[in-house]
Amino acid sequence: MSTIVEQAGAAAEAAAPERALRPPSYWPFVVPALVTVLAVIIFPWLFTIWMSFQEWKVGTPTTFVGLSNYLRLPADPRFVESVGHTLSYTALSVLLPLVLGTFAAVIFHARFPGRGLLRALFIMPMMATPVAIALVWTMMFHPQLGILNYLLSLVGLPPQLWVFHPGTVIPSLVLVETWQWTPLVMLIVLGGIASLPTEPYESAQIDGASTWQMFRYITLPLIMPFLFIAAMIRAIDAVKSFDIIFAITQGGPGSASETINLYLYSVAFVYYDLGYASAIAVVFFALIIALTALLLVLRRRAQWNALGSET
Amino acid sequence: MSVNTLLGRLGLAFGVFLIVSPAILFFLWMISLSVKFEVDNAAYPPVFWPEHFAWKNYTDVLSSNRFFTYFKNSLLVTGGATALAMLVGVPAGYGIARMAAHKSAIVILIARITPGLSYLIPLFLLFQWLGLLGTLWPQIIIHLVVTVPIVIWIMIGYFETTPIELEEAARIDGATRWQVFRHVALPVAKPGLAVAFILAVIFSWNNFVFGIVLAGRETRTLPVAVYNMISFDQLSWGPLAAAALIVTLPVLLLTVTAQRQIVAGLTAGAVKGG
Numbered sequence: 001m002s003t004i005v006e007q008a009g010a011a012a013e014a015a016a017p018e019r020a021l022r023p024p025s026y027w028p029f030v031v032p033a034l035v036t037v038l039a040v041i042i043f044p045w046l047f048t049i050w051m052s053f054q055e056w057k058v059g060t061p062t063t064f065v066g067l068s069n070y071l072r073l074p075a076d077p078r079f080v081e082s083v084g085h086t087l088s089y090t091a092l093s094v095l096l097p098l099v100l101g102t103f104a105a106v107i108f109h110a111r112f113p114g115r116g117l118l119r120a121l122f123i124m125p126m127m128a129t130p131v132a133i134a135l136v137w138t139m140m141f142h143p144q145l146g147i148l149n150y151l152l153s154l155v156g157l158p159p160q161l162w163v164f165h166p167g168t169v170i171p172s173l174v175l176v177e178t179w180q181w182t183p184l185v186m187l188i189v190l191g192g193i194a195s196l197p198t199e200p201y202e203s204a205q206i207d208g209a210s211t212w213q214m215f216r217y218i219t220l221p222l223i224m225p226f227l228f229i230a231a232m233i234r235a236i237d238a239v240k241s242f243d244i245i246f247a248i249t250q251g252g253p254g255s256a257s258e259t260i261n262l263y264l265y266s267v268a269f270v271y272y273d274l275g276y277a278s279a280i281a282v283v284f285f286a287l288i289i290a291l292t293a294l295l296l297v298l299r300r301r302a303q304w305n306a307l308g309s310e311t
Numbered sequence: 312m313s314v315n316t317l318l319g320r321l322g323l324a325f326g327v328f329l330i331v332s333p334a335i336l337f338f339l340w341m342i343s344l345s346v347k348f349e350v351d352n353a354a355y356p357p358v359f360w361p362e363h364f365a366w367k368n369y370t371d372v373l374s375s376n377r378f379f380t381y382f383k384n385s386l387l388v389t390g391g392a393t394a395l396a397m398l399v400g401v402p403a404g405y406g407i408a409r410m411a412a413h414k415s416a417i418v419i420l421i422a423r424i425t426p427g428l429s430y431l432i433p434l435f436l437l438f439q440w441l442g443l444l445g446t447l448w449p450q451i452i453i454h455l456v457v458t459v460p461i462v463i464w465i466m467i468g469y470f471e472t473t474p475i476e477l478e479e480a481a482r483i484d485g486a487t488r489w490q491v492f493r494h495v496a497l498p499v500a501k502p503g504l505a506v507a508f509i510l511a512v513i514f515s516w517n518n519f520v521f522g523i524v525l526a527g528r529e530t531r532t533l534p535v536a537v538y539n540m541i542s543f544d545q546l547s548w549g550p551l552a553a554a555a556l557i558v559t560l561p562v563l564l565l566t567v568t569a570q571r572q573i574v575a576g577l578t579a580g581a582v583k584g585g
Contacts (some may be wrong), residue, residue, distance in 0.1 A: 017456045020425040026406035026488070029406030030410075032398070033400055033402070034461055036395075036399050041456060044417075044432075048429055049434060050435070100330070112323060118327065121338075121567075122331050122334055123335070124566055125334050127517075127565075128559045129519075129533075129558050131558070135346065138541075140340070150355070150356055171424050179334075180338070187484075187577055242426075242428070242520050245518075265428055269431075269524050274436070284426060288424050288426070289424070
């Protein structure tokens with residue numbers, strides 16, 4: 001609406017400078033993106049929700065089945081197990097990069113020669129093509145010929161089966177995920193540390209505080225908001241992690257590393273049970289939203305606690 | 312005091328070594344695997360520096376004529392999806408920033424947390440219905456799910472920091488809003504354009520999940536082609552590692568040369584595709 005007014009007024013603008021100061025309409029700038037987002041993002045969401053109420057296998061006509069796709073979920077052992085795998089995979093893939101990334105940020109905050117180049121090398125794992133690095137990790141995990149068991153033997157540890165054993169497959173995949181995504185946590189926390197005031201450190205130094213004390217009582221409380229952002233991003237990415245798991249184990253051995261995302265893939269594109277897959281997608285999406293909301297609540301509570309301790 | 316400083320320096324050096332070595336050693340080992348013959352790759356204890364280099368691993372990958380089909384596919388998909396995303400995303404970022412329509416950015420955030428697979432089911436059916444499967448279009452279109460949110464998100468951030476006074480002055484001088492955008496806002500936001508472009512290219516190039524569903528034999532992108540090498544064509548490690556390195560090399564070079572832009576983009580929006 002306002003665009004028409006604006007176009008009509010465009011010619012008059014030069015003649016009437018006082019009108020030109022009225023902010024122009026910016027809608028025409030947004031419309032192409034709006035159409036794109038509607039087509040490739042909003043439409044799939046709505047279609048997925050609609051399909052989750054249908055029985056739809058490829059080659060058969062669709063029938064409305066109400067909530068029965070959703071009711072299948074709790075009785076599906078593979079789905080229930082995949083939820084467990086997803087949660088343990090996510091918990092570990094948030095905690096480890098968070099701890100290591102904070103440590104790395106403290107290191108990279110210091111000045112040392114070659115810092116720029118070393119930082120570029122350090123962030124390479126997260127920019128590299130996931131399938132390509134998954135391929136090399138698969139070779140490294142090899143029980144007989146892999147370099148990892150050789151490294152273990154150097155320090156006197158027994159060889160492991162890594163991703164080839166149900167008991168160690170999730171921690172092994174988390175190792176890859178941690179290697180890959182610790183840099184992102186580092187970058188976020190480094191931004192946080194760089195924005196801190198220097199005065200507290202100066203006075204702490206005068207009072208004779210140790211490096212650890214300064215980190216524990218000054219840096220850590222001040223970078224808490226950044227740690228929460230990093231944790232949230234990490235949780236969202238870990239919960240929907242796909243490339244690494246798919247390329248290394250395809251959910252195996254058996255279904256020991258099958259996360260919700262992997263199971264969703266199988267139901268949709270191996271069994272072509274599209275209605276049921278859509279229900280899984282909807283529940284999965286709800287789970288991610290819930291996880292994000294939980295972290296936001298935790299963050300708010302932490303802020304209140306911080307305020308409470310200050311007063 | 313000087314002993315303390317020395318200890319501090321040593322501690323820092325050790326810390327740097329500790330955190331950087333996993334990345335460096337991994338890529339060195341990847342290179343080592345890619346230049347060794349099967350004998351050396353299957354040796355125990357492992358061989359780090361082979362007596363004979365298997366350059367053949369690289370020439371084999373590069374000379375297979377299907378490699379260039381896949382390389383061309385990757386270029387077209389990433390190039391197409393990035394170009395389209397810049398075309399619609401840059402003006403949108405400008406519009407959203409100037410309208411201060413921050414609520415609309417929530418859609419972008421939700422797009423960011425949605426698993427890629429949930430876009431695939433409906434769009435797969437749509438492409439099938441439109442008869443587009445077998446061409447590169449489905450992949451170019453679905454990669455927009457990755458590239459458009461990145462571009463919009465980063466451009467909102469950049470246009471919010473560019474001064475509006477300049478644009479107002481141009482409007483008083485009689486410029487239309489398109490002229491203002493084209494000749495005033497856009498040149499100022501050039502660093503932002505670079506950041507958005509680089510990140511969109513990287514995340515589109517690396518994408519795997521859309522390809523395994525939508526790509527046929529002739530429309531595979533490089534990540535999908537490498538994955539298929541594992542299961543079908545190739546069981547020996549040397550050529551596999553060489554292929555993996557070739558696929559990810561453009562991205563690694565971009566990371567080293569455009570580190571500043573990548574860091575700025577990732578920490579500003581902390582956006583990742585997928």
